[in-house]
Amino acid sequence: MTGTVAARISAHPFFAALTDEQRAALAEDGKTVTFAAGERLFDEGGSADKFWLIEDGGIALDMRVPGRGDQIVETLTSGTVLGWSWLHPPCRWHFGAVARVSTTAIEFDAPSVRRRCDADPAFGYAVLRSFTPVITERLQATRLRLLDLYATPSQIRQHETRQADT
């Protein structure tokens, strides 16, 4: 990655809703980090005290399922944001996250950003406006995956039978 954190935040479309001044404030809470392939960023249930803007690489969100190990529920690629559990109490991660490949990101100090949001509602609103489209997009994608669009009629019947049996 080239350029200062402030410059990279300013250039990134994710924070387009923020003013220059707000982006500069946010940059004070950001730093560049790298994760090796396979490195775990956080576990489900852990304290959600960070979030990341993925600049290069990829992250897998996972959940430990008894008897099946860590099941990947979604992967995130460069250009997107990782982590919004810090926005609301209890500020605990709902999933785990692991780097799929060598990954570079801007890491933000979430409690500090939250304090800025509380102290400056305009800043907080701009931050929320940045996150809301991503949250909505992922919710819609999850709903569509729930429809199991690629299933055959017999696979759908099997699924319905399993649901009826439980």
Add this chain to the structure above:
Amino acid sequence: MTGLDTARPALTDPAPAVPCFYLVASRREDTGDTVTLELTEPGSLVPAFAPGQFAMLTALGVGEVPISVSGLGDSGGGRARRLQHTLRAVGAVTRALCAAQPGGLIGVRGPFGTGWDVASATGRDLVIVAGGIGLAPLRPVVLTALADRSRYGRIVLLAGTRTPGDLLYADELDRWRRAGVEVAVTVDQADSGWSGEVGLVTALIKPAGLAPGNSVAFICGPDIMMRVTADALAALGIPADRIRVSLERNMRCGAAWCGHCQLGPLLVCRDGPVVGYDRAAGLMRVREL
């Protein structure tokens, strides 16, 4: 809708309602429920197919279904001497067709409908987005572009599938990658051996770094998948008339006689299956037509 193939069956060439019988030359199992049949050596020949067009395939004594061509085939003399179809066993007819063995006979009527008109994308980037079995009708787009590679810009193939085991043409995807096709695959449900992306196919669009002003998109998959993908591409800036979708409706006669496949003003067997999104968008949102 502009620039789409207009090759349609003439009523006299040969009778669209009368099948020609093709021999199954080979049968390849692509996934647990999907096979690719190569058909050849018939007594009589149907006209050559364009990518995106479909045939009505008959399993003798069982029934008939519309299936798009999945290969370029061999079209000597303007006739289809060799055809490839990829089928998924979902009902009685497709189960019978999937079970056909080399040497067996299959009835073929066609070609029917509009094609992808790959040539109209000359000089532009091709953005090919497939959902599930939708990769089969799009395979000829990739093969056509690779056969005349210098004619096109980037070739970007984004494929979504249910599970890793449902991915079609896995070996071929690697060959396409080596030939310069930018291939990205995502699955709805990963297994322990899967190291690729997990999520909806639309999540592959942003990382692909497309050039919307110079792209033509070809989309095939379930209706909802096509709609959300086309909307995402349109939001990125690809004009709706440069986004093409392949509609699937209840095709019966194939020659726009019976009306079973009517979708508003379209008879999909004639005016589709490939339709520009500028025309299809409104129709795909109507609950009942």
